[in-house]
Amino acid sequence: MKHAKFTSRLLKKHPNNHARSMQVDTPHGSFITPSFMPVGTRAVVNCMSATDLKSAGSQIILGGNTYHMLCSPGMDLIRAAGGMHPFMAWDQPMLTDSGGFQVYSLSKNSKICRIDEKGAHFKHPISGQVVHLTPALSIEAQKVIGADIIMAFDQCTPDIADKVMVDQIMQRTHRWLLESIEVHRRDSCSSYGLEQALFGIIQGGFYQDLREQSAAFICAQDLAGIAIGGASIGFDMEKTREILQWVRPFLPENKLRYTMGVGLNPQNLIDVVEQGVDIFDCVAPTRNARHGALYCGSVVEADGWLKFSSEDGLGRILIKKQDYKHDFSPIMPGCDCYTCLNYTRAYLHYLFKEHQLAYYNLACTHNIRVMHKVCERMQAIIMQ
Template sequence: MLNFELLATDPDSHARRGTLTLNHGVVQTPIFMPVGTYGTVKGVMPRSLEEMGAQIILGNTFHLWMRPGLDVMSAFGGLHAFEKWDRPILTDSGGFQVWSLGAMRKITEEGVKFASPVNGDKLFLTPEVSMQIQTILNSDIVMQFDECTPYDTDGKITSEAQARSSMELSLRWAKRCRAEFERLGNPNALFGIVQGGMFENLREESLSQLVDMDFPGYAIGGVSVGEPKEEMLRVMAHTPHRLPAHKPRYLMGVGTPEDLVQGVADGVDMFDCVMPTRNARNGTLFSRYGDLKIRNARHKSDPQPIDTSCTCHACAGASGVSWEKGGRDGFSRAYLHHLERCGEMLAPMLTTVHNLHYYLNLMREIREALEGGTFSAFRASFKTDRARGV
């Protein structure tokens, strides 16, 4: 089941505000979706995700197929019961992970042959197998199996001919995914994925044919695959608003806070990225006033929280009151710096909570701005604040 309702649009951009109803709940859009590759958002309890405003999270078809395997997933009735998350889940198709195997995999018309990175078993992932796995996972949003078009191949930028061949293969796989999804009687929603590399004409061909297949929602894939930032922004500006207005639009694997704000302006409803969690584990923290590297020596004695305006557990603690407003229960930069230097596991736990809270709160503020008709002013304020520096 999927129902998308458009609630508001911005007159100065392609930004929109909506609600997305799925089998496990309602999602307010625009939304950022935390990534839970192995059935967990690293270092974060499901209750904490709910408290910070997560409405939908991701699972990874490829990795969950490898471990714990489909027998275990079937025994639990899917991913929701297994990881104790009763809100919506989106699963990717496995296409990106297969692409990332490089020379270890062989792509044919039928699918992709590769050796398991876990135990070396010879495996064959096809559009049909991807649909079967995702049906067992019982994810609310299922992604079609596609070939992720690379930006370069063997050190050379992918040509238009190569990008076309890849895009057309993904379209043929999309038809097979649709047929298998329907054969399985999957009650959830299947999204098609627009490919075409960095070529607008190919993106438009892919989009047109996918729209003819009438998927419940659409994603933009093949970005954040090594291309220069300006190329990614060009594709992001070109494609989303050309997708059907009455269906949700998902930009896969993007990105920085600036990317999210620009993506919303370009007409995107849904985002995911490992950046907030991965950067947190590496000591890079996002804040309203710019990015902060907590391992730097200048934070050794700093009594401030990561972000004085933030109400996450790391910044404001149990009170939920920002440091600026009198809250004193949060953790100082000095303490987090100390934990990082000592390699204490509490450090990435707290920094991950903060970064995810920042991303989810950013999306909440965007939704409020769209509801209030102040999105243009919000964008200007956001840019000024982020440039201020920590």
């Protein structure tokens, strides 16, 4: 069912940890959390069609990163297509990002990108022209993309920054949030007349007082949801867990919580949901699949919560290994994905070795399905 407005509602909380399940309604339909979002960086989730994603259980995707969409195909073309939903044939909920993370990555090379108080100045990779990505331009671009959830433009905090620098980046992110809110308040709809939900991003690096200060500031604004960002989120799970513990007391119960870039493996989803997070995105499942790392394990109950358990503790198999040449079992026993129901490890091993294109779709289908299966198990145990 389609809804005119974006709303989120707490359905149930786990009695012994911070996990929860939310019902989220958007103009492109509803979804239930915890929910993993496959990432369509360049207006496509690599090797997957919209039908493949739906069959794998995707409820919401990250449809096109704003930075990449500005570079190619450009906003004029996306607008002419009627937005990202019709462009990539995805009619369900969608989130897009602000470009903050990509310009942060680019700014490691000051010849390509520089960040100052006004925003980011980067060289267009095709035309060579300098583009000024400001908080206002980012919001306007996201209105053209037309996602149901859009993000305030932020400056990502590098892992190695000292406290003075982290503080400056955080204060700037807060100022940029106010600019983003101002633009969004003038018209909260996409270029196609549908309501969009704006999320703010908590920064503050690995400093407890700064994270708390940022959480207090972001949560005091009129926003539909709260994201937790920074270079260590999703990459260093020890730090991620600690940061979540610091900011959680500030997070309003009825608003959606999003850790950006979490999901290197299925266990990471279980770990952040335990800390009270609802949604997450990561390119790792499709990237791992392309490189031959296929998730393999079983979701088991442990002390009232879940664990992604595997014999060797790695939670994945490397399909190129000779061990699989004559292995006629599915990638992951018990998996209900299209690949596991129809194909064997031996076949995937053969396709991978031969660089057959069909391998990539079958492998991505499996890894994405495992992420969704883990989320479905978490939903079930929370709702129990």
